[in-house]
Amino acid sequence: MLGWSAIVSSMKWIGMTPIWNFAGIYNYQSLYNSSEFWLAFKNNIIWLIAFVIPTGIVGLIMAYLFEYVPRKLSSLLKSVFLYPLVISPVVAGVVWAWIFDPQYGIASTIFSVLNVHLGWLGDPAMATFCLIIAGIWQELGFALVLYIAAIGEIPREHVEAAKIDGASYWAIFVNIVIPEVGHATLIVFSLLVLYSLQVFTLVWVMTSGGPGTSTEVLPYMMYKVTFDRLMVGQGAAISMVIFAISIIVLIPISISMMRRWMS
Amino acid sequence: MKAGKFIITFLVIFLAIIWLMPVYLMINIAFKPISEINVGAYISPPSNPASENWLEAFEALKTSLLNSVIVSIPATLIAVFLGSWSGYAIAMYKFAGSKTLFFFIAIVTYLPYLIFLIPLVKLIVSVGLFNNLLGMIFAYVILNFPMALLITSLFFQTLPKELQEAAAVDGCPPITFYFRVLIPVSLPGLTSAAVLTFTNIWNEFIIALSLSQDPLTRLAIPTLAGLRGSYAAQWNILMAGAAIVSIPGIIVLIFLGRFFIKGLTAGAIKE
Numbered sequence: 377m378l379g380w381s382a383i384v385s386s387m388k389w390i391g392m393t394p395i396w397n398f399a400g401i402y403n404y405q406s407l408y409n410s411s412e413f414w415l416a417f418k419n420n421i422i423w424l425i426a427f428v429i430p431t432g433i434v435g436l437i438m439a440y441l442f443e444y445v446p447r448k449l450s451s452l453l454k455s456v457f458l459y460p461l462v463i464s465p466v467v468a469g470v471v472w473a474w475i476f477d478p479q480y481g482i483a484s485t486i487f488s489v490l491n492v493h494l495g496w497l498g499d500p501a502m503a504t505f506c507l508i509i510a511g512i513w514q515e516l517g518f519a520l521v522l523y524i525a526a527i528g529e530i531p532r533e534h535v536e537a538a539k540i541d542g543a544s545y546w547a548i549f550v551n552i553v554i555p556e557v558g559h560a561t562l563i564v565f566s567l568l569v570l571y572s573l574q575v576f577t578l579v580w581v582m583t584s585g586g587p588g589t590s591t592e593v594l595p596y597m598m599y600k601v602t603f604d605r606l607m608v609g610q611g612a613a614i615s616m617v618i619f620a621i622s623i624i625v626l627i628p629i630s631i632s633m634m635r636r637w638m639s
Numbered sequence: 640m641k642a643g644k645f646i647i648t649f650l651v652i653f654l655a656i657i658w659l660m661p662v663y664l665m666i667n668i669a670f671k672p673i674s675e676i677n678v679g680a681y682i683s684p685p686s687n688p689a690s691e692n693w694l695e696a697f698e699a700l701k702t703s704l705l706n707s708v709i710v711s712i713p714a715t716l717i718a719v720f721l722g723s724w725s726g727y728a729i730a731m732y733k734f735a736g737s738k739t740l741f742f743f744i745a746i747v748t749y750l751p752y753l754i755f756l757i758p759l760v761k762l763i764v765s766v767g768l769f770n771n772l773l774g775m776i777f778a779y780v781i782l783n784f785p786m787a788l789l790i791t792s793l794f795f796q797t798l799p800k801e802l803q804e805a806a807a808v809d810g811c812p813p814i815t816f817y818f819r820v821l822i823p824v825s826l827p828g829l830t831s832a833a834v835l836t837f838t839n840i841w842n843e844f845i846i847a848l849s850l851s852q853d854p855l856t857r858l859a860i861p862t863l864a865g866l867r868g869s870y871a872a873q874w875n876i877l878m879a880g881a882a883i884v885s886i887p888g889i890i891v892l893i894f895l896g897r898f899f900i901k902g903l904t905a906g907a908i909k910e
Contacts, residue, residue, distance in 0.1 A: 377758040384757065394761075438654070444647045455896060456655040459662070462888035462899065464842035466864045467881040471661045473867070474668075474874050482664065482681050513661065518903060525904040545643060567749065574751035577844040581864055595753045602757055603849065612757055619754045623746070630745035634738055637796060 378619065385612035392606065403613035412589055413614070416597040419504055423572040423593065427508045427515075432565050434512075435519025436557070439527055440549050442520075454524070457517035465514065469581025472510035473497065476582070497583055500590035507578050507591060515571060519564050526560030527553060559632065566629045573622055594618050669693065669879035676875055696866075696880035702855065703862035704884070710772050710858060711840040714779035719833045721780070722787025723825070727817060729788070730795035731803055741792070748785040753845065755782065760849050770853040778850060779840045786839075787832045790905045794828025795821070827898065834895045835902035838888050859884045 388399040407413045438457070442450055460468060476483050478498035487494055497503050530552065538548050576595040579585060585592040585600065592600075594614060602611025668676060669692050670685040729737055729744075759778055760769075768774025802824070806816045822829070847858040854862075863880050870876045892899060 377755050377762075380758045381754065438651070441647050441651055444644045445651050446644075446648065449648065449652075453651055453655050455892060456658050458896065458899070459889065459892055460658070461903075462838050462842075462892045463885040464844065464860050464863075464888070466842075466844050466860050467665075467885050468661075470863065470867060470877055470881045471665050474878070475661065475664070480676070480872065480874060485679050485681065513658065516658075521900050522904055525900075570749055570751060574753050576753060580844070581867060595751070598753065599756070599845065608757065615754045615757060618751055622751055622754070626746050626749055629749070630742050633745050634742045637741065637793060 381612045381615055381619075384609055385616045387609045387612075389609040389612075390607050394608075399609065403610045406610065407613055407617070412592065412597060415589060416592045416594050419591060419593045420572065422504055423508060423511070423575060424569060426505065427511050427572050428565060428568040431512050431515050431519050431568055432561070435516055435564065436523045436554075436561070437549075438516070438520050439523030440553055442524055443527060444545075454517075454521065457520050459517075460514040461517050465577035466581050468510055468514050469578050472506070472513070472578075473582040476506040476509075498587060500587045503583050503587065503591045507575075507582055510578055510582065511571075511575060515568065519568065522560050522564050523557060526557040530556045559636070562632060563629055566625050569625050570622060573618055573625075665878045665882055668875050669696075669882050671875055673873060673875055692875045692879040693883070696876050696883055699866060699869075699876075700859055700862055700880055700883060703857045703859045706772060706856060707841060707859040707884075710775045710779065711837055714776045714783070714840055715833055715837040717776070718780045718783040718836050719787045719791070719829060722784050722789075722832060723791040723829055724817070725784075726788045726790075726792030727795055727821060730792040744785050744789055744792075748789045752782050756845060756849060759846070763850055770851050770856050772856055775847065775850050775856075775858065778846055779843070782846070783836045783839060787836055790832040790835065790902055791825070791828050793905050794825055794831070798824065827901070830895065831898040831902035831905065834891055834898045838891055838899070841887050 385403055386398060386400055387395065388397040388402065389395045442454070445453060475481050476496040478484055478496045481496060484494065484496055495502055497506050534552050534556070535548060538552055543551070574595050575593055576599060579591055579593055579596045580599075583591045585596050595618065598611050598614040598618065601607050601614060664681060667684060668681065670688040671680070671692075672687075672689055675685070729741060759781070763769055763774040763778060766774075768777060798821075802820065803816065806820055811820070842860060844860050844864065848861040848864070851857045851861070857865075863877075863884050866877055866880050
């Protein structure tokens with residue numbers, strides 16, 4: 377299927393039925409010259425910075441804090457952070473679209489009481505960040521459970537010995553936890569990057585790429601170009617761009633998983 | 640340390656309350672008439688809990704909810720069955736290239752499935768299964784097979800080698816071994832794969848959106864997304880619909896949460 381996409385991406389295929397007119401790198405060239413493509417690309421980079429890094433870091437810190445939560449409470453609290461993962465991104469999108477709705481939303485209601493009037497999803501400069509908050513809300517539980525599992529693998533003696541030596545929370549975190557969860561860090565951050573590369577549903581449900589095209593990301597543009605504008609060759613070219621970026625992220629984690637498991 | 644623990648627990652509970660707010664608001668609004676919402680009464684519990692929103696949302700969703708059940712359950716079972724067969728082969732028989740194969744399976748499992756969207760839609764259309772629940776089952780089996788394989792093969796790795804050796808000595812053929820010995824002892828691994836596959840399929844949007852244009856064969860998630868247009872400012876009905884389609888996932892988390900976590904952390908963590 378990948379090979380097929382690669383071939384289609386070099387065809388001038390427009391419309392419902394396949395048109396096998398070889399176009400060489402034409403589709404890639406026109407992407408390169410399209411400002412919409414670069415806007416979507418830029419938004420993906422914003423996701424990379426404002427979504428991946430906070431989710432990963434907060435997930436790690438929270439997982440460490442869970443070490444000190446009484447056992448009886450911890451599985452209940454863990455479920456609270458996990459439930460966004462078992463509901464559809466469409467559901468998350470509907471709820472967060474309402475929260476950030478400029479007219480009816482609870483965010484604008486609360487902030488207008490404080491006499492702060494913001495555009496929320498109606499503001500092109502702000503809308504992507506509203507989407508990212510919904511994304512963090514949904515994916516934090518993923519980073520959390522992976523890090524909780526990784527911290528669980530750290531030999532107890534290491535932590536206990538440090539505690540007896542009177543090490544502070546912070547010292548244990550920096551000197552023991554962070555170095556020993558390196559493998560989980562690789563996986564968590566890689567998979568969060570991959571999530572950000574395929575964020576489609578939240579965009580579709582919450583903003584449809586708008587206002588204007590301000591919240592479009594590569595997957596959304598791929599869908600729109602392929603199924604709305606029916607420029608299949610061009611859509612395939614965008615999917616190959618997503619593929620190229622994904623594979624760079626994926627090779628290291630796949631190698632490390634293979635090493636870890638097939639030894 | 641005692642005071643520190645107390646502050647930490649308090650902090651985590653505080654964050655958990657924030658994390659629960661969206662779902663509280665969703666359910667709360669779903670019980671309110673639109674008149675109450677329009678005056679900004681979001682947080683207070685409904686003065687007069689109404690079931691009309693739920694009934695209206697259910698009415699709009701019921702055909703597609705049934706479709707989702709018809710698609711997601713068989714697709715899950717087939718994907719996990721096929722995946723576990725292949726996972727078994729990779730985990731149990733170390734052949735030349737099995738490492739490389741594992742590497743490629745890991746890649747395919749985590750590749751954004753959007754990359755396969757265009758060829759997959761064209762494939763389903765060309766075999767005449769567009770607007771057809773069978774087409775969606777087929778697509779979801781293809782897309783979830785690698786993940787089921789990965790999770791089950793990681794699980795099979797943890798089983799003691801003696802199990803298979805003993806069976807081989809007794810002259811037990813691989814197929815009998817699979818059904819009689821392996822399935823019973825691997826139930827946790829298979830359940831993890833099934834739980835993850837099921838929630839993936841039930842909640843999936845873009846494939847379901849692209850493989851059916853017909854309201855009669857549409858799945859629940861794209862139908863809910865469509866309601867956003869037809870009930871534009873009627874947030875109460877939308878929220879009721881959103882809550883209804885979330886029920887299967889929440890049930891899975893409550894009863895099979897342990898397996899869900901196991902599936903999520905498979906690959907990252909060694910037993």
